[in-house]
Amino acid sequence: MLKKIIAAIVFVVLTTAVIVHAMNNDSVQQTTESQSQNSEDHLPGLKVGVKAPDFELKSLNGDTVRLSDYKGKKIILNFWATWCPPCKKEMPEIEKYYKKAGRDVIILAVNIDPQYDVAGFAKKWDVHFPILLDEKDEVNNNYQIMTVPTTYFIDEKGLIQSKYLTSLTEEKIKIFVDNM
Numbered sequence: 001m002l003k004k005i006i007a008a009i010v011f012v013v014l015t016t017a018v019i020v021h022a023m024n025n026d027s028v029q030q031t032t033e034s035q036s037q038n039s040e041d042h043l044p045g046l047k048v049g050v051k052a053p054d055f056e057l058k059s060l061n062g063d064t065v066r067l068s069d070y071k072g073k074k075i076i077l078n079f080w081a082t083w084c085p086p087c088k089k090e091m092p093e094i095e096k097y098y099k100k101a102g103r104d105v106i107i108l109a110v111n112i113d114p115q116y117d118v119a120g121f122a123k124k125w126d127v128h129f130p131i132l133l134d135e136k137d138e139v140n141n142n143y144q145i146m147t148v149p150t151t152y153f154i155d156e157k158g159l160i161q162s163k164y165l166t167s168l169t170e171e172k173i174k175i176f177v178d179n180m
Contacts, residue, residue: 057132090167
């Protein structure tokens with residue numbers, strides 16, 4: 001009798017273990033599939049796959065720049081601030097990429113603290129790509145920027161293909177652009 005009870009308990013425990021294991025594998029597979037379909041959807045800001053909102057800002061040199069002016073081009077849209085250590089770290093990396101990319105990829109760096117010495121920052125870090133000044137925080141708000149640096153990679157159709165929420169390296173930029 002005792003052997004039958006122990007055998008029944010072992011059977012129930014093993015059956016439960018097999019069922020739990022099967023459910024966990026199915027759950028992991030579903031999570032991996034959904035992450036690979038939209039791996040960045042959990043990040044703050046606009047979602048990957050949506051159309052990038054158009055905007056109009058003045059550049060550091062006084063030109064009016066619209067995102068829609070670059071339709072048909074790949075765009076790197078970077079949000080940054082002069083006080084931000086990771087922004088300072090990535091500026092030379094973005095500049096290296098900018099020099100190599102030529103006209104194939106547009107880089108627009110939206111500064112979110114134009115009340116500070118943005119021109120001095122650009123000079124210090126030897127930045128030559130367009131710096132746009134978001135004086136009213138409209139673009140910053142429209143793109144739901146929660147942290148800087150934040151970078152959106154926008155394809156030729158104007159759709160956000162990726163976003164990255166920390167400082168970039170030249171290699172990471174290349175990977176994101178190549179995947180657009």
